[in-house]
Amino acid sequence: MTAAQRTTVIASGCLAVSMVACILLLQHIDEIRPPAAVDDALYVNSPKLLKRASLGFDGLMACIYWTRAVQYFGERHFNHAASYNELAPLLEITTALDPHLLPAYQFGASFLAPNPPNGAGQPDRAIQLMRFGIAHNPDNWRLYYNLGFVYYTELKDYEKASQVFEEGSEVPGANSLMKVLAAKMAFHAGDLATARLLWSSTYESTQDSYVRANAIEHLRAIKVDEDVTNLQAAVTRFGERTGQLPTSMAELAAAEHFRGIPTDPDGHPYRLTSDGRIEVQNPDDFNFLTKGLPRGYKPPALPQFHHRE
Amino acid sequence: MSPRMFYIAFNTFREAVRDRVLYNLIAFAVLLSGAAIFVGQISIQIERLVVVNLGLTAVSLFGIVIAIFIGIGLVSKEIEKRTLYTMLSRPVRRWEFIVGKFLGLAGTLMVNTFFMAIGVFGALLYVAHKFTAPDALILVALYFIILEFLIICALALLFSSFSSPLLSAVFAFSLFVIGSFADDLRGFAALTHGLTRWLATGAAYLVPNFSALNVISAVAHAQPIGLQLILQNTLYALFYTAMTLSAAVLIFERRNLK
Amino acid sequence: MAAIEILGLEKTYMVGFWQKRPKRALQPLHLAVEEGEIFGFLGPNGAGKTTTLKLLMGLVFPTAGTARILGHEWTDPAIKAQIGFLPEQPYFYDYLTAHELLDYYGQLSGVPGKERKHKVEEVLQRVGLTDVKGVQLRKFSKGMLQRVGIAQAILHNPRVVFFDEPMSGLDPLGRREVRDLIEQLKHEGKTVFFSTHILPDAEALCDRVAIIHKGELRGVGAVADLTSTVQGKVEVIWHGTQIPASMKALGAECHVTGETVRAIVPEKQQDAAIDALRRERLRLIAITPLRTSLEAYFVEKLQHSQTTAGTRS
Numbered sequence: 050m051t052a053a054q055r056t057t058v059i060a061s062g063c064l065a066v067s068m069v070a071c072i073l074l075l076q077h078i079d080e081i082r083p084p085a086a087v088d089d090a091l092y093v094n095s096p097k098l099l100k101r102a103s104l105g106f107d108g109l110m111a112c113i114y115w116t117r118a119v120q121y122f123g124e125r126h127f128n129h130a131a132s133y134n135e136l137a138p139l140l141e142i143t144t145a146l147d148p149h150l151l152p153a154y155q156f157g158a159s160f161l162a163p164n165p166p167n168g169a170g171q172p173d174r175a176i177q178l179m180r181f182g183i184a185h186n187p188d189n190w191r192l193y194y195n196l197g198f199v200y201y202t203e204l205k206d207y208e209k210a211s212q213v214f215e216e217g218s219e220v221p222g223a224n225s226l227m228k229v230l231a232a233k234m235a236f237h238a239g240d241l242a243t244a245r246l247l248w249s250s251t252y253e254s255t256q257d258s259y260v261r262a263n264a265i266e267h268l269r270a271i272k273v274d275e276d277v278t279n280l281q282a283a284v285t286r287f288g289e290r291t292g293q294l295p296t297s298m299a300e301l302a303a304a305e306h307f308r309g310i311p312t313d314p315d316g317h318p319y320r321l322t323s324d325g326r327i328e329v330q331n332p333d334d335f336n337f338l339t340k341g342l343p344r345g346y347k348p349p350a351l352p353q354f355h356h357r358e
Numbered sequence: 359m360s361p362r363m364f365y366i367a368f369n370t371f372r373e374a375v376r377d378r379v380l381y382n383l384i385a386f387a388v389l390l391s392g393a394a395i396f397v398g399q400i401s402i403q404i405e406r407l408v409v410v411n412l413g414l415t416a417v418s419l420f421g422i423v424i425a426i427f428i429g430i431g432l433v434s435k436e437i438e439k440r441t442l443y444t445m446l447s448r449p450v451r452r453w454e455f456i457v458g459k460f461l462g463l464a465g466t467l468m469v470n471t472f473f474m475a476i477g478v479f480g481a482l483l484y485v486a487h488k489f490t491a492p493d494a495l496i497l498v499a500l501y502f503i504i505l506e507f508l509i510i511c512a513l514a515l516l517f518s519s520f521s522s523p524l525l526s527a528v529f530a531f532s533l534f535v536i537g538s539f540a541d542d543l544r545g546f547a548a549l550t551h552g553l554t555r556w557l558a559t560g561a562a563y564l565v566p567n568f569s570a571l572n573v574i575s576a577v578a579h580a581q582p583i584g585l586q587l588i589l590q591n592t593l594y595a596l597f598y599t600a601m602t603l604s605a606a607v608l609i610f611e612r613r614n615l616k
Numbered sequence: 617m618a619a620i621e622i623l624g625l626e627k628t629y630m631v632g633f634w635q636k637r638p639k640r641a642l643q644p645l646h647l648a649v650e651e652g653e654i655f656g657f658l659g660p661n662g663a664g665k666t667t668t669l670k671l672l673m674g675l676v677f678p679t680a681g682t683a684r685i686l687g688h689e690w691t692d693p694a695i696k697a698q699i700g701f702l703p704e705q706p707y708f709y710d711y712l713t714a715h716e717l718l719d720y721y722g723q724l725s726g727v728p729g730k731e732r733k734h735k736v737e738e739v740l741q742r743v744g745l746t747d748v749k750g751v752q753l754r755k756f757s758k759g760m761l762q763r764v765g766i767a768q769a770i771l772h773n774p775r776v777v778f779f780d781e782p783m784s785g786l787d788p789l790g791r792r793e794v795r796d797l798i799e800q801l802k803h804e805g806k807t808v809f810f811s812t813h814i815l816p817d818a819e820a821l822c823d824r825v826a827i828i829h830k831g832e833l834r835g836v837g838a839v840a841d842l843t844s845t846v847q848g849k850v851e852v853i854w855h856g857t858q859i860p861a862s863m864k865a866l867g868a869e870c871h872v873t874g875e876t877v878r879a880i881v882p883e884k885q886q887d888a889a890i891d892a893l894r895r896e897r898l899r900l901i902a903i904t905p906l907r908t909s910l911e912a913y914f915v916e917k918l919q920h921s922q923t924t925a926g927t928r929s
């Protein structure tokens with residue numbers, strides 16, 4: 050072997066060994082140190098300062114922070130984490146860097162507001178974020194819509210929700226539904242019909258598949274809630290009339306002149322328990338249900354979307 | 359081991375000194391003393407934070423600029439000016455030349471960093487009037503910065519061994535920026551699917567991982583740094599440097615001089 | 617033992633930016649240089665001399681072929697300590713002084729520390745560079761750099777030295793000095809292989825020469841033999857392409873070049889040659905005695921190709 054060949058062999062070996070070692074070490078390093086997202090949320094206490102320090106690359110930095118926020122949320126969510134402490138700071142850094150990054154508000158609010166496991170359970174931070182967004186993008190009616198939503202679904206503050214929908218409806222080019230929503234909020238806030246209107250308008254007004262899937266989930270849950278409410282009323286009527294509980298769904302259906310056995314949106318018949326409760330067959334297939342769940346039912350930590358378009 | 363590598367390293371250092379590279383220390387000193395006097399005057403309880411953050415960031419940026427600007431010319435300039443003819447017709451092996459050049463540049467940066475470190479501690483003493491235990495962490499941050507320099511030097515040298523100085527500078531600088539977001543890159547890769555995922559993951563693992571080497575804000579906030587991290591970062595930087603230099607050697611061994 | 621044996625080294629460069637085309641810089645070259653010889657490697661600009669030397673120094677890699685230097689494979693790192701190389705138009709680290717450069721190169725060539733200082737002084741003296749202490753090479757003239765180049769090539773007392781155009785960039789006095797130096801090297805028993813396109817230098821110095829043109833070896837010979845072959849000969853040139861039979865009978869070597877014919881005849885036959893042309897009514901252009909033998913040989917070797925090229929086209 051000539052000297053040159055020897056060098057080639059040694060250098061190639063060294064290259065291969067080092068490359069493998071680097072990859073293995075990187076995996077170790079990732080395990081022993083917090084990911085970048087957490088790191089930054091810990092140390093960047095002034096998003097404004099960061100904006101100045103990013104030397105004009107704030108647009109790019111905002112995109113990076115937004116991706117970090119999504120990743121952080123996704124990862125925590127996947128790991129069934131109970132806390133999302135760094136999520137709000139990350140979103141605040143993102144929007145401080147680029148106040149016109151609309152997805153950061155829309156998705157940010159829907160990550161922050163709901164209770165775990167669906168979100169961080171920080172509706173107040175979500176509202177703060179949305180208010181900041183509205184202040185910087187006052188002619189975007191969707192931000193009012195999203196904010197009204199947080200008031201409505203998470204805080205059940207129908208008065209505030211109505212007010213926000215009203216403000217949003219005055220933005221030029223706002224969807225005409227905003228006016229309707231404002232009125233509904235004022236008088237029929239607790240109705241399932243109002244909820245349905247909200248979610249179907251959400252579904253209609255967006256192209257984003259995540260938002261649409263989420264809306265469908267809610268609409269499915271509303272349908273089940275409605276059905277269970279109606280069926281439960283039927284059971285009560287049956288009891289008042291006959292002095293006993295119906296023994297089967299078929300008996301109830303016959304007495305109430307239903308057309309067939311009532312089914313949930315997936316086509317599975319509702320179940321009647323021996324103590325007269327109406328339940329869905331597969332509670333795991335629905336998120337956001339408030340009625341029709343078996344006693345002591347615990348939702349899976351990771352909600353899934355069952356109906357993709 | 360042949361001493362020739364070290365002769366070449368020394369000559370590389372001598373070249374940097376004679377090209378007045380160390381004059382950057384003056385700019386550094388002006389910047390740091392200006393900042394120290396300024397925050398000392400207005401006294402807003404974050405003197406230490408400002409001096410450590412600014413000082414270490416400046417050490418790192420000054421060094422990276424020097425590493426890239428010297429590194430990109432180490433091989434290509436010698437080929438261009440034909441100074442290599444009389445080197446390689448001596449008992450100097452091509453790999454010795456590469457390794458020697460690397461050692462010389464790394465040595466230059468270490469000397470430079472040494473003086474800058476003195477400056478940082480001096481400024482710290484000026485604003486805080488005394489040293490405290492967490493200040494020892496600054497040494498860890500400086501050590502990580504030097505590890506970062508090793509990687510950058512090797513990369514600049516690698517690019518220099520096959521492309522023009524301008525292109526090398528662009529490549530090296532892009533890799534520095536990408537490497538600073540290596541974490542995010544690995545995160546993005548995890549979000550993709552199929553073939554893209556394979557390619558993205560491969561790329562994410564191959565770019566230098568500078569994010570783990572940047573502990574400046576942690577040190578400024580006096581957060582402890584684990585021994586494990588120090589050890590693994592050291593190994594990582596050494597292996598990455600070895601990998602890059604091997605690639606440079608493989609390329610340069612085959613290269614026809616102009 | 618041959619000091620240098622070139623066994624079919626050849627080089628094809630790929631040129632062009634996008635569409636790479638091959639460009640043959642050196643045809644397979646076979647050549648042997650004995651130890652202790654001064655060997656001249658002659659050829660016009662672009663002949664392939666520098667390419668050959670760069671191949672031998674391992675600066676570029678051959679397309680095919682090998683070589684041996686002092687009995688070792690030419691890529692063997694061990695022989696590098698025994699050779700010295702002066703590149704064409706040498707350039708050095710211009711931030712160093714001549715002393716620093718030579719000291720550095722001495723280190724790389726393995727000259728022990730004790731000897732080095734003394735060696736550097738001695739070799740600078742030898743190439744005529746005095747009073748350069750403390751002067752950076754960036755302030756050196758072209759001729760001074762050439763001298764530094766020669767100094768670094770012989771610094772470590774190599775057995776074989778390769779010089780690429782050693783006299784270029786020097787004033788007449790400097791050329792004289794370099795000639796003397798090369799002769800001294802021969803007396804010290806070293807092998808000198810140098811390329812040049814300046815024939816008188818080669819004729820004065822060389823034991824043997826090789827002539828290369830367009831990457832092709834055209835002839836190799838001892839200078840003494842070449843001299844005897846052309847001693848007392850004249851060159852006769854006439855218009856036309858016709859070669860009279862009586863001219864051939866005189867034993868003339870004739871070459872047709874375009875519209876002229878060139879013949880070399882012994883001086884004694886000069887009158888007979890003129891008569892032969894007159895009989896055929898050919899127009900005589902010139903009769904010149906061949907002064908430098910090597911020049912004649914050189915011109916002949918180059919023209920040889922032009923005749924063949926001429927007949928081909």
Ligand SMILES: Nc1ncnc2c1ncn2[C@@H]1O[C@H](COP(=O)(O)OP(=O)(O)O)[C@@H](O)[C@H]1O
Nearest residue numbers: 616629631641660661662663664665666667668
């Ligand atoms: N790096 C290169 N790339 C392409 N062609 C080259 C290169 N170096 C030399 N050549 C060509 O090879 C031929 C021989 O060049 P060279 O060896 O320098 O000639 P000489 O030294 O005899 O004047 C020339 O035609 C030249 O153009």
Ligand SMILES: [Mg+2]
Nearest residue numbers: 665666667704
């Ligand atoms: Mg030449």
